[in-house]
Amino acid sequence: MGTTRLETVPEPKYRHLKTVLSEALDSEFAVGEILPNERELAARFGVARATLRQALEQLELEGRLQRRRGVGTTVAPPRVGVDVNPVRHSWPGAPGDAWQTEGCEETAPPAAVAGTLGAYTGGPVYAVHRVRMAHGQAVATETLYVPAASVPGMSGIETEAGAARGRAVLRELNRLELGGQERAVELGSARAEDARRLDRLPGAPVLVVTTRYLAAGGTAAVALSTYRADTCRLTFGDFAGVSLLAS
Amino acid sequence: MGTTRLETVPEPKYRHLKTVLSEALDSEFAVGEILPNERELAARFGVARATLRQALEQLELEGRLQRRRGVGTTVAPPRVGVDVNPVRHSWPGAPGDAWQTEGCEETAPPAAVAGTLGAYTGGPVYAVHRVRMAHGQAVATETLYVPAASVPGMSGIETEAGAARGRAVLRELNRLELGGQERAVELGSARAEDARRLDRLPGAPVLVVTTRYLAAGGTAAVALSTYRADTCRLTFGDFAGVSLLAS
DNA sequence: GGGCCGGATTGGTCTTGACCAAGTGGGCCG
DNA sequence: CGGCCCACTTGGTCAAGACCAATCCGGCCC
Secondary structure, three states, rough: OOOOOOOOOOOOHHHHHHHHHHHHHHHOOOOOOOOOOOHHHHHHHHOOOOHHHHHHHHHHHOEEEEEOOOOEEOOOOOEEEEOOOOOOOOOOOOOOOOOEEEEEOOOOOHHHHHHHHHHHOOOOOOEEEEEEOOOOOEEEEEEEEOOOOOOOOOOHHHOOOEEEEEEHHHHHHHOOOEEEEEEEEEEEEEHHHHHHOOOOOOOOOEEEEEEEEOOEEEEEEEEEEEEEOEEEEEEEEEEEEHHHHHH | OOOOOOOOEEEEEEHHHHHHHHHHHHHHOOOOOEEEOOOHHHHHOOOHHHHHHHHHHHHHHOOOEEEEOOOOOEEOOEEEEEEEEOOOOOOOOOOOEEEEEEEEEEOOOOOOHHHHHHHOOOOOOHHHHHHHOOEEEEEEEEEEEEEEOOOOOOHHHOOOHHHHHHHHHHHHHHOOOOEEEEEEEEEOOOHHHHHHOOOOOOOOOEEEEEEEEEEOHHHOOHHHHEEEEOEEEEEEEEOOOHHHHHO
């Protein structure tokens, strides 16, 4: 074991294993290459399969590996940089971004969202569902909550259905004069529904992005987005001038 | 089990357990309260300890629980909102933020950082180490890489040492005319050194924030920050006018 | 009183062994 | 030939049990 051992206590096997595997991935494997199966790897390193899996799990969390039941463990490509501002000076749904609108329904928003919508509570709220693609695979899901009262021209919406209706809501939203956005990022685990769309198991780690879209009257809409934590690196396009924000 | 069961396949025990525990946390436990130990919980639910631990691990990942060896499992408080822009129109180290400078050394930056420093490669680079506190506990660590060539007045730095020297570097940096920042956020696992400072085990999930500080000449500095993913919710203060960024 | 020490408690690591579920691919059957 | 089906491979879930390491706390010793 040629790794650093500055600690006074022995390093757990799985952590040492993780280091060894990590170095092997850098030097001996190509992206997309398939590793030996877990039983063989465990035997090769002389550890129990559970111990090996502990190391593999962390490597997968770091985006180094990709595992699929029935297929195997493969070396993952570097994380894709995903800009949470897909299009400059845009509301969601502007042409050119990678979002794909899937549907729209009229529902009661989650309690947490309802609170931030503030002034618009009470009236109907549209929930627009979208999926974001990158390199041919789904990397994020989003539910955008839009109170009908917060945007004009919402009366004709009922004439359309499904994805078309979602796009109509976004179109109306884009007409608003915007006052900026407020974002938060935290770690979460994918709900069953999101996991399915992201081709992951429920509970998979995701980066949860909460966005408040601000308009003259207050919060015009709230978006809840979940990005695959294993494959995504969220970027926040350069926003010049923190100084511009001085109050 | 009153939970939704729309899937056709049976739900794994640990996931069901997670749901049950999650609901119990909401209704039957107070923040800071200590749960029964793992062996008793496992017995109570009629599962192996490993299965119970799988549920607890996910709940800890979501910031619902906090576990400490030799102490027990406690109900975690809601995540703290941490603004990655601690002070408006500021370089790091401005008065009033929650960062605490711990030391400064002259080192070769990691390869990834060296690349982005671009024009300033070759000369000496200072690494300033800081820790960010919130509610009395360390929630983030940071290493700020500052090429001596990128800031003026760096000649007198050598007269100071340790934290004082770090503050001196930050002071000089603050004098620069700034051109904005570029950020990226991704999931990572804490290196041994960071884990120690964050009072976590190595490998603990962290949100890794990479910040490029831009100045007239290019990248003036690069910061690598790691935030405890279980306790932090990163906020990006409202930046008005995505429209201001239009090129 | 103050500090050391040692046992009890708790989560962390590790093993062995078993079965399940999702894909893959080859071979049989129409 | 084309499509269905089943055996097989692979990761996912689960069990029962053992020992380790960090912490706490009470009692002993100075």
